Structure formats: C-alpha cells, structure tokens
Amino acid sequence: MSxxxxxxxxxxxxxxxxxxxxDNTTTTPPLSAHDIATSLQKAMLRMTGxxxxxxxxxxxxxxxxxxxxxxxxxxxSSRLREVDVRELDEKERMAFFINIYNALTVDSIAQLTTTxxxxxxxxxxxxxxxxxxxPHPYTLDQIEHGILRGNRAHPSTDHPVLxxxxxxxxxxxxxxxxxxxxxxxxxxx
Numbered sequence: 001m002s003x004x005x006x007x008x009x010x011x012x013x014x015x016x017x018x019x020x021x022x023d024n025t026t027t028t029p030p031l032s033a034h035d036i037a038t039s040l041q042k043a044m045l046r047m048t049g050x051x052x053x054x055x056x057x058x059x060x061x062x063x064x065x066x067x068x069x070x071x072x073x074x075x076x077s078s079r080l081r082e083v084d085v086r087e088l089d090e091k092e093r094m095a096f097f098i099n100i101y102n103a104l105t106v107d108s109i110a111q112l113t114t115t116x117x118x119x120x121x122x123x124x125x126x127x128x129x130x131x132x133x134x135p136h137p138y139t140l141d142q143i144e145h146g147i148l149r150g151n152r153a154h155p156s157t158d159h160p161v162l163x164x165x166x167x168x169x170x171x172x173x174x175x176x177x178x179x180x181x182x183x184x185x186x187x188x189x
Contacts, residue, residue: 006130008137009107010077033083033096041099043073044106065110080133085171094173101143102185104131136168144184150176
C-alpha cells in the first residue's frame with residue numbers, strides 16, 4: 001500500500017502543540033525509544049482499563065476517544081517521530097515494536113467512525129493506519145510481518161511485506177520469536 005493511501009495517526013501538529021487548554025510554550029527533552037514505548041504502553045493500558053465495561057469486557061472506544069487522556073496519548077504518540085530505533089538491541093526492538101503494535105491497534109480502532117465488533121470487519125485494517133517512527137511510517141502489517149517476523153512472507157501472499165532496499169529492513173528481527181503472537185493485540189473478540 002502506498003504511503004498516500006495510509007492514514008498517519010501521529011501527525012506532526014500534535015508534537016508542536018498539546019491538547020486544548022494546555023500550555024504549549026514549554027519544550028520537552030527527547031525521549032529514548034525505550035522510554036516512549038514504555039510511556040505509550042502504560043498510557044494505553046490506563047486508558048483501556050478506564051474504558052473497559054465490567055459487564056461485557058468491551059472497550060468503550062467512543063468514551064475513550066473523547067477523553068483528555070486520549071488527547072494526551074495522541075500527543076505522546078507523536079513523539080515517536082523523534083525516536084531512533086537503531087539505539088535498540090534485538091530484544092529491545094522486539095519489545096518496542098510489540099508495544100507500538102498494540103498501541104497502534106487500539107488507536108486505529110478509536111479512530112474509526114463506528115466501532116466494529118471485530119477488526120476483521122474493517123477493510124484493510126492492518127494496512128491503512130500507521131505511526132511515523134523516526135522518518136518512516138509503520139502499519140500494523142509492516143510491524144508484525146516486516147519487523148517482528150523478520151520480513152517473512154505475509155501468510156496471505158508469497159512475498160515479504162518490506163521490499164528489498166526499504167530503509168526499515170534494518171530494524172527487522174534477525175531471529176523472530178514465534179511467541180510474539182501471544183503478545184500482539186489484533187483487536188479481535
């Protein structure tokens with residue numbers, strides 16, 4: 001999928017400003033890749049925990065999307081543009097991209113006009129939304145199959161997700177761990 005056809009969920013404008021009502025005159029020091037991923041994961045867990053129904057275990061994405069916590073999360077996610085993934089070793093890269101994948105999944109669902117009962121109902125769900133990490137966009141498919149699975153062929157195709165010469169290939173795991181699939185939140189029921 002071309003970069004034009006994907007929606008970047010952490011736009012630059014969010015880095016330059018903050019959510020409504022907050023002062024945006026202060027500058028914040030750059031965060032390490034580890035720190036930003038950890039902060040995003042904690043923020044996402046707090047948000048989803050706050051908006052999970054005790055009755056049915058489902059996330060109230062409409063409530064989440066309107067919350068000040070979500071607006072703060074979106075500002076934080078834009079800081080991924082400052083990240084240099086090259087500073088991470090292989091194990092740290094795996095943890096980083098698992099956390100980012102899970103955060104991007106929840107953020108992608110929150111951005112939908114209506115909340116589906118399953119992400120399987122959403123056309124191109126894994127290829128249509130992305131986060132800019134450093135200078136490059138990463139979709140859910142690119143993170144899962146291009147990075148975490150070592151750029152192995154996507155199960156539905158016979159070719160890798162990232163093409164030869166793609167600058168993101170340097171971040172692909174050299175020794176993929178099949179247990180990653182237990183850690184990934186694909187948004188299914």
